[in-house]
Amino acid sequence: MKKILILATTFAAMSGFVFADIQAPPGSAYTPTRKLGRALSNIMYGFIEIPEQIVRKNEAYGRKGGSVVGTIDGTSRALRRLGYGCYELITFTCPTYRGTFKQPYERCGEDNRIEMNVQDGLSEFPPELGFETAFPYSRNQKF
Numbered sequence: 001m002k003k004i005l006i007l008a009t010t011f012a013a014m015s016g017f018v019f020a021d022i023q024a025p026p027g028s029a030y031t032p033t034r035k036l037g038r039a040l041s042n043i044m045y046g047f048i049e050i051p052e053q054i055v056r057k058n059e060a061y062g063r064k065g066g067s068v069v070g071t072i073d074g075t076s077r078a079l080r081r082l083g084y085g086c087y088e089l090i091t092f093t094c095p096t097y098r099g100t101f102k103q104p105y106e107r108c109g110e111d112n113r114i115e116m117n118v119q120d121g122l123s124e125f126p127p128e129l130g131f132e133t134a135f136p137y138s139r140n141q142k143f
Contacts, residue, residue: 030100030101030102031101032092032093032101034101035088035092035101036088036089036092038085038088038103038124038125039084039085039086039087039088039089039092040085040089041085041125041126042081042082042084042085042088042125042126043081043082043085043086043089045125045126046077046078046081046082046085046126047078048078048126048127049074049075049077049078049081049126049127050070050071050074050075050078051074052074052127053070053071053073053074053077054066054067054070054071054074055070056070057069057070057073058070077122080105080122081122081126084103084104084105084122087104088103088104103122103124105122
């Protein structure tokens, strides 16, 4: 009986150490499929940076400055997205950025949401026109 009790206690103590080994590594979300999706979305929807930057610059500099500066900055960002999209489309099967499938450009924000500071870099996916979907599609409403 003592042997069974000692064996059960040892097994319970060891199971705490084993739990740490089954956790997913930080880069496990970045796969070749995600890289391909990021490439296609940057190619197809990268042009949305132009109206997005016009709106952001309009809020910062006014209508006249926002339309000119926003168009130039948006076009620059759209062309960068197109270039990164083509690069990632060609190399989506290879881990090219530091041996991972992460994006080769700086992300803005830690949670991949688009931030108002445009100097932080590109978000992982192109911006959405209108509103951002920061909430689930179906929510319970309280009356």
